[in-house]
Structure formats: structure tokens, C-alpha cells
Amino acid sequence: MTSAPGAPSDAPLRTSVPPWRNVRVRRVAAQGVFVLAVLVAALWLWNNLTSAMARTNLTFSLNFLRTTAGFEIAESPIPFRAVDSYGQAFIAGLANTIVVSIVGIVLATILGVLVGIARLSRNWLVSRLSAGFVEVMRNTPLLVQLVLLYAVLRQLPPVAGSISLPGSIYLNQRGLFIPSPEAEATLGPWLGLVVGAVALAFVLRRIAVRREDAGLDPRRLGLVGLAGLIVIPLAGWIVLGAPISFDPPVLERFNFRGGTSFSPEFTALLAGLVIYTAAFIGEVVRGGIQAVRRGQVEAAQALGLTERQTLRLVVFPQALRVIVPPLTSQYLNLAKNSSLAIAIGFPDLFAVSRTMANQTGQPVSVIVLVMATYLTISLATSLLMNLYNRRVQVLER
Amino acid sequence: MTAEGERWLPPPDMSLGRRAWLRQNLFNSWWSSVVTVALGALLLWATVRIGAWAISEARWGVVTANLRLFLVGLYPADQVWRVWLGLTGLSVLGGVAAAVYRGGAVRTLAFWLAASQVLLAGLAAVSELGLVAALALLLNVGATWAAWAAARRLPIAGRALAAAWLVYLVLALILLAGVGGPLPVVGTNVWGGLLLTFLLAVAGIILSFPIGVLLALGRRSDLPAVRVFSTAFIEVVRGVPLVTILFMAAIMLPLFLPGEIRVEHVIRATAGITLFSAAYVAENVRGGLQAIPSGQYEAAHAIGLNAVQTNLHIILPQALRSVIPANVGLFISLLKDTTLVTIGAGLLEILGIGRAVLAQPEWFGAQMEVYLFIAAVFFVLSYTLSQASYRLEAALGVGKR
Numbered sequence: 001m002t003s004a005p006g007a008p009s010d011a012p013l014r015t016s017v018p019p020w021r022n023v024r025v026r027r028v029a030a031q032g033v034f035v036l037a038v039l040v041a042a043l044w045l046w047n048n049l050t051s052a053m054a055r056t057n058l059t060f061s062l063n064f065l066r067t068t069a070g071f072e073i074a075e076s077p078i079p080f081r082a083v084d085s086y087g088q089a090f091i092a093g094l095a096n097t098i099v100v101s102i103v104g105i106v107l108a109t110i111l112g113v114l115v116g117i118a119r120l121s122r123n124w125l126v127s128r129l130s131a132g133f134v135e136v137m138r139n140t141p142l143l144v145q146l147v148l149l150y151a152v153l154r155q156l157p158p159v160a161g162s163i164s165l166p167g168s169i170y171l172n173q174r175g176l177f178i179p180s181p182e183a184e185a186t187l188g189p190w191l192g193l194v195v196g197a198v199a200l201a202f203v204l205r206r207i208a209v210r211r212e213d214a215g216l217d218p219r220r221l222g223l224v225g226l227a228g229l230i231v232i233p234l235a236g237w238i239v240l241g242a243p244i245s246f247d248p249p250v251l252e253r254f255n256f257r258g259g260t261s262f263s264p265e266f267t268a269l270l271a272g273l274v275i276y277t278a279a280f281i282g283e284v285v286r287g288g289i290q291a292v293r294r295g296q297v298e299a300a301q302a303l304g305l306t307e308r309q310t311l312r313l314v315v316f317p318q319a320l321r322v323i324v325p326p327l328t329s330q331y332l333n334l335a336k337n338s339s340l341a342i343a344i345g346f347p348d349l350f351a352v353s354r355t356m357a358n359q360t361g362q363p364v365s366v367i368v369l370v371m372a373t374y375l376t377i378s379l380a381t382s383l384l385m386n387l388y389n390r391r392v393q394v395l396e397r
Numbered sequence: 398m399t400a401e402g403e404r405w406l407p408p409p410d411m412s413l414g415r416r417a418w419l420r421q422n423l424f425n426s427w428w429s430s431v432v433t434v435a436l437g438a439l440l441l442w443a444t445v446r447i448g449a450w451a452i453s454e455a456r457w458g459v460v461t462a463n464l465r466l467f468l469v470g471l472y473p474a475d476q477v478w479r480v481w482l483g484l485t486g487l488s489v490l491g492g493v494a495a496a497v498y499r500g501g502a503v504r505t506l507a508f509w510l511a512a513s514q515v516l517l518a519g520l521a522a523v524s525e526l527g528l529v530a531a532l533a534l535l536l537n538v539g540a541t542w543a544a545w546a547a548a549r550r551l552p553i554a555g556r557a558l559a560a561a562w563l564v565y566l567v568l569a570l571i572l573l574a575g576v577g578g579p580l581p582v583v584g585t586n587v588w589g590g591l592l593l594t595f596l597l598a599v600a601g602i603i604l605s606f607p608i609g610v611l612l613a614l615g616r617r618s619d620l621p622a623v624r625v626f627s628t629a630f631i632e633v634v635r636g637v638p639l640v641t642i643l644f645m646a647a648i649m650l651p652l653f654l655p656g657e658i659r660v661e662h663v664i665r666a667t668a669g670i671t672l673f674s675a676a677y678v679a680e681n682v683r684g685g686l687q688a689i690p691s692g693q694y695e696a697a698h699a700i701g702l703n704a705v706q707t708n709l710h711i712i713l714p715q716a717l718r719s720v721i722p723a724n725v726g727l728f729i730s731l732l733k734d735t736t737l738v739t740i741g742a743g744l745l746e747i748l749g750i751g752r753a754v755l756a757q758p759e760w761f762g763a764q765m766e767v768y769l770f771i772a773a774v775f776f777v778l779s780y781t782l783s784q785a786s787y788r789l790e791a792a793l794g795v796g797k798r
Contacts, residue, residue, distance in 0.1 A: 152765070
């Protein structure tokens with residue numbers, strides 16, 4: 001607005017509003033009130049907590065982590081005995097959780113991609129079976145699936161009547177027994193050959209891709225690389241002798257000797273988590289592939305791209321953009337769901353922590369510790385996946 | 398101008414004959430044929446094996462002999478009529494709701510409520526509960542139908558129905574908990590089974606909803622203190638497993654309150670579930686809020702509404718409407734997640750009851766039967782709810798505008 005003619009232009013304009021109507025004052029005041037309310041509530045809770053803890057002779061301290069645990073942990077990648085400290089017990093449980101989560105994520109991804117692709121199969125039986133599998137998994141609680149799976153594993157025949165699968169794999173009441181790989185002297189040179197073959201195949205593939213993009217037929221080069229990948233290691237295996245020998249589990253009088261064994265608890269937990277998560281990942285993968293609009297494929301065909309080029313350059317990169325974020329939350333769910341291990345007696349982080357909480361009389365410290373640990377695992381997982389996500393996301397225009 | 402009597406050609410018949418369908422969908426290449434045959438053989442083998450076990454070997458007596466435990470836990474046998482009566486109220490209101498909301502979703506739900514009670518009546522008739530319970534359940538089905546038929550002719554406002562639901566929830570809780578006299582008090586420590594599963598999930602979703610909405614608004618607030626607090630709460634809760642939250646609620650909730658307050662275990666578990674679910678509701682609602690175009694805010698601003706009025710009258714009604722299907726999904730996962738209270742808080746919901754039944758020497762080794770029954774119950778509930786949710790999504794036109 002322009003000032004009226006004749007009005008003194010240097011007169012102070014009445015812009016000052018009363019403080020209770022000033023936006024900045026109000027913002028500061030509102031936040032102050034909020035922070036105060038949170039602080040008062042927190043103080044009240046803290047007060048109750050400390051007085052309750054004093055009443056029941058609980059203290060806040062992590063000193064118990066150095067004292068002797070006195071309980072056994074059935075299995076862990078980190079050896080643990082009852083004479084070790086609570087701190088070591090916690091680490092052993094954590095190791096179990098991390099191993100189950102990482103192996104579970106890898107296997108669930110593989111199975112989940114298969115389920116998702118099967119769901120889109122043109123074969124009616126395959127797609128219906130995949131859909132039925134997904135529905136059953138998604139509509140029943142994971143905990144029920146886990147206890148059911150564990151019950152099935154426990155009802156397997158005893159050691160003497162083990163179910164034997166091809167390749168010296170045995171399944172019985174005491175778990176899963178597989179041959180353990182042992183390195184031989186020729187492993188080093190043989191691995192060198194394998195690396196060489198992979199490098200050759202990689203280089204040939206790069207050339208093939210470049211030729212394909214230039215409009216030439218790439219098929220022969222790709223085949224040569226692929227053949228090299230199979231022939232070179234095989235030839236090495238025959239010439240050098242077997243680089244790896246397998247030590248199969250052998251049934252003795254009461255149990256298997258040799259080989260690697262997985263307890264029924266670990267097997268049930270891992271299988272349950274993998275199968276359950278795979279159903280969800282399958283849906284994510286299917287959604288991602290279907291999210292690529294038909295026009296994209298048609299446009300690629302109109303440009304004269306081959307079917308392989310269409311998949312490699314058009315469909316996969318776009319599907320991946322859709323898939324990665326929900327995939328991240330499935331990975332997080334798997335890691336968090338591993339805490340259900342306690343229901344089938346597998347000593348994961350939560351199970352060990354509960355024993356610690358009961359024995360030490362320090363439940364509050366243990367709960368804070370275990371929640372902080374799970375939070376760290378979750379944050380680390382999402383950080384890693386976000387880094388990957390940034391790589392696959394195409395910059396928007 | 399269209400000529401009189403102009404004929405449209407009918408669309409060409411695209412349906413395939415049976416043989417062509419088989420060829421196209423099962424045997425369209427040699428590879429596909431091999432897969433079909435192999436999978437078909439495997440499927441046949443599994444069906445025969447499982448069917449033979451289910452018919453001749455399985456001891457389904459473990460379900461029929463303990464049906465009351467599975468349904469209501471340790472709720473006193475002579476008071477179980479109160480649960481049936483509560484179910485009658487649900488049936489009547491379900492029938493009315495099916496008539497008032499003409500969309501298919503509520504009608505699907507009411508239909509499935511009736512159908513599952515018929516199923517349950519059949520089960521009850523051959524179980525320890527007996528014919529009286531079966532009859533009561535069938536009467537409930539009749540009540541649903543009668544309520545639907547009556548309400549169709551009455552002009553019932555949606556608001557009145559919503560109020561009736563609220564009144565029903567309060568009355569049902571009073572009915573279950575008891576007040577003394579003719580309605581003796583039944584402590585929550587004996588509530589269990591499917592009843593507890595339902596109560597925990599319903600209480601969790603209802604109580605967490607307002608908290609979740611506030612957290613979602615807080616996360617989008619332009620006041621940094623509020624935003625940081627809400628974001629931290631949501632991310633911490635979403636970053637830890639539910640069992641740890643339940644465990645924390647079971648142990649720490651009594652410590653956090655003044656010493657003279659006694660908190661029952663069911664209340665502790667409800668508090669844990671509510672906290673957990675609030676973070677997920679918040680993320681759902683945030684999704685709904687983000688979908689509101691900024692023009693809505695600007696228009697509200699332009700007509701002089703303040704922030705509270707804008708949210709209350711303009712933003713939330715639109716945002717909350719669009720997140721109903723997502724929250725139904727959340728309710729379904731909450732229903733399944735309540736099984737965790739048996740390991741996190743030691744309560745006997747349906748899975749906890751199952752494990753308790755299996756601890757009886759009489760039913761030792763009947764794990765498969767018990768767990769399969771529980772899985773089947775959850776499958777029916779969860780599948781039904783998700784179907785209703787799809788219909789709701791279609792009716793609300795989410796993602797179509």
C-alpha cells in the first residue's frame with residue numbers, strides 16, 4: 001500500500017503487535033510449554049522409578065556385567081561357559097541374533113525373489129501355489145509358525161532312524177547334520193584359477209554388453225565367457241585334485257560324528273524366519289516388477305531393444321527403485337522377529353537378556369541395554385540399506 | 398444420429414475351451430509341462446499324506462475337549478454366558494452397521510461374523526461346550542440377520558451408530574469384568590484365549606489411535622522441539638522388537654507409577670501394545686497427511702482458520718479417511734502380534750492356552766493338532782479382515798483420485 005499524500009513518511013509505523021499475538025513469541029512459548037510438560041512428566045516417572053527401585057532394593061548399575069553368569073548357553077558362535085561373565089553371555093546372545101539375522105536375510109531374499117517371480121509365472125499352477133503360500137504365511141502369526149515348525153522338527157525320528165537326504169545330509173530329532181567342508185592343499189591355486197575365470201567372464205561380458213549396445217550380436221562372446229566359467233574350474237579340479245574335501249557326518253552308536261550340525265532350535269528359527277519373510281519379500285518383488293508400466297516395455301521394444309536389453313536396461317532398474325525401500329523394512333522385521341527365538345528355546349539376545357534380568361535382579365538396566373542394542377542393529381541395517389537405496393534411485397528431473 | 402434398430406456387434410468370445418486353457422496355462426512349453434507335472438505330483442503326495450494324518454492319526458479331541466479354554470481361557474465356566482451375551486451385542490450392532498453403511502466392506506464383515514459363529518456353533522456342538530452354547534451362537538446369527546432386516550427400514554444416522562459402538566464397548570467391558578451382585582467380578586487374570594486376543598488387539602488399536610494422530614501431527618510440526626520428540630519416539634519404538642516392549646511394560650510399568658497403584662498384567666500388556674501400535678499408527682497417518690495437497694492448507698489459511706482449526710476441520714477429516722485401510726492392516730498385524738504377550742508378558746491368550754493345554758500329560762505330543770487349530774483360527778480372522786480391507790479401499794477410492 002502506498003501512504004496517503006501529505007502523511008509524514010517518516011512517522012513510526014505501528015507494526016508492533018502485543019507479545020501474545022507475536023508469531024515468534026508464540027512459537028517459543030509453545031515449545032517452552034511442551035518441553036516443560038515433557039520434563040515434568042519425565043521427572044515424575046523418574047521419581048517413581050527411583051523410589052520404587054529403592055523400595056525393592058534395585059540399583060542402576062552395569063557392574064553385574066563383570067560378575068559370573070552361572071548359566072549355560074546351549075549354542076553360540078562365540079564359545080561360552082557358565083563361569084564366564086554376564087557381559088560375555090550378552091555378547092554370545094548378540095552373536096546368535098546377528099548370525100540368524102544375516103543368514104536369514106540372505107536366504108529370505110533368494111527365496112522371496114523366487115516366490116515373487118513364481119507369482120508372476122504364466123504357469124497357472126506355479127502362480128496359484130505361490131499365491132497360496134503367500135496368503136497362508138501372511139495370515140497366520142509368525143510365532144505360531146515357529147512353534148509349529150519346532151514341533152515338527154522335534155517329532156522327527158531319533159538319531160538311529162535319521163531321515164537321510166542326498167549328499168550326506170541327515171535330519172533327526174537332534175537337528176540338521178551336513179558335511180563340513182575341509183580345505184585341501186590345492187585350494188589356493190584352484191581359487192586362483194576360479195578368480196581368473198570370473199575375471200575373464202566379467203571382461204567378456206563387458207565387451208558383449210558394449211557390442212550389444214552397438215547393435216552387434218553379443219551371444220557368442222557371452223557364451224564363451226560362461227563356458228570358461230564352467231570349464232576352467234572343472235579342469236583345475238581334475239588336474240590339481242579336489243581342492244575341498246567334505247567331511248560327512250557319520251552315524252556312530254549314539255550320535256553323528258564329524259560334519260557340521262545345526263540344533264533343532266536354530267534350524268526351526270532360521271527356517272521359520274526365512275519362510276515367513278520370503279512371503280513378504282515375494283509380494284514386494286511382485287509389486288516392484290508390476291510397478292514398471294507396460295508403456296516402458298513397449299517403448300523399449302519400439303526403440304528396437306532386445307528382450308534382454310529391455311529387462312537389463314529398462315525393467316530391472318525401475319523395479320529396483322520400487323523394491324529397495326520396502327525390502328529394507330522386511331530386513332528390519334526379520335532382525336526384530338528373531339527375538340521370538342525365546343519361544344523355542346534358542347538363546348538369542350532377548351532370551352539371554354531375560355535370563356540375565358531374572359538372575360541379576362537388575363531388570364531395568366538389562367531392559368535398557370537390550371533395547372539400545374536392538375535399536376543399534378535396526379539403525380545399522382537401515383543405514384546400510386539407505387546407502388544402497390541412494391545408489392539405485394535415479395535422480396528425478 | 399443413430400439409426401433406429403442399429404445393432405452393436407457383441408464383444409468377441411475370448412474365453413478358451415477347456416483344452417486350450419490347459420495348454421495355455423499349464424503346458425505352454427516343455428519346460429512348463431515338466432514343472433506342472435512335478436509340482437502336481439508333489440502337491441498330490443502332500444495332500445494325501447496330510448489328509449491321511451488329519452483323518453486317521455490326528456487327535457482332534459485336544460481341540461474339542463478344551464474348546465472353552467481356547468475361546469475364553471480360564472473365565473469361570475458358569476459365567477461364560479456373559480461372553481456369549483457380549484457376542485450377541487456385537488452381532489446385533491454388526492447387523493445394524495451392515496444396513497447403515499451400504500458399502501460392501503461392512504457387509505462382508507457382518508457376513509463373516511455370522512459365518513464364523515455358525516462354524517463355531519458346529520464345533521461347540523461336538524465339544525465339551527455342548528448344544529446350549531451352539532444354540533446361543535446360532536441365535537446370535539439370527540440376531541445379526543434380524544438387526545440387519547430391521548435397520549434397513551429405519552433411518553439411522555452414522556453418528557448414532559458410532560455412539561452406539563462406543564456405548565457397546567463400555568457395556569461389554571463392564572459385562573465381562575463384572576460389578577458384583579448378580580454380575581460377580583471376574584478378574585482380568587483369568588481372561589484368556591481368543592477373547593483376550595481380541596480384547597488386546599481392539600484395545601490396542603483404539604487407544605493408540607489418538608496418540609498416533611498426535612505423534613503424526615507432531616512429526617510434521619514446524620516447532621523443532623515437538624518434531625524432535627515425536628520423531629524420536631516413533632523411530633525408537635519402531636526400531637525395537639515388540640517382545641522387548643511387552644517385557645518392559647510387564648516389569649517397568651509398575652515401577653514407573655506411584656507405589657500404591659497396582660497394575661494388572663493385562664493392563665500392562667495393553668499399555669505395551671498401545672505404545673507399540675501408536676508409532677505405527679503415526680506413520681500411517683503421516684502418509685495420509687502427506688497426501689493432502691498444500692492448497693488445502695493455503696485455502697484454510699486464507700479463510701482465516703488457525704492451525705488447530707485447519708487440522709481439525711480441513712486436514713484430519715481427509716487424511717484419516719484415506720488411512721482407514723492401512724489401519725485395518727495394522728489391526729490385522731496387531732491381532733497376530735498379540736500372540737507375543739504369551740512370551741513377553743506371560744498372559745494366556747490363545748497361543749498361551751494352547752501351550753498350557755499341551756502341558757497336560759493327557760495331551761502330551763498333540764502339538765501339531767493344537768498349533769494347526771490356532772493357525773487356522775488366525776487364518777480365518779486375518780483373511781476375512783484383509784478381504785474387507787480391500788473392499789473398503791475400493792469403496793473409499795484410495796489412490797483413485
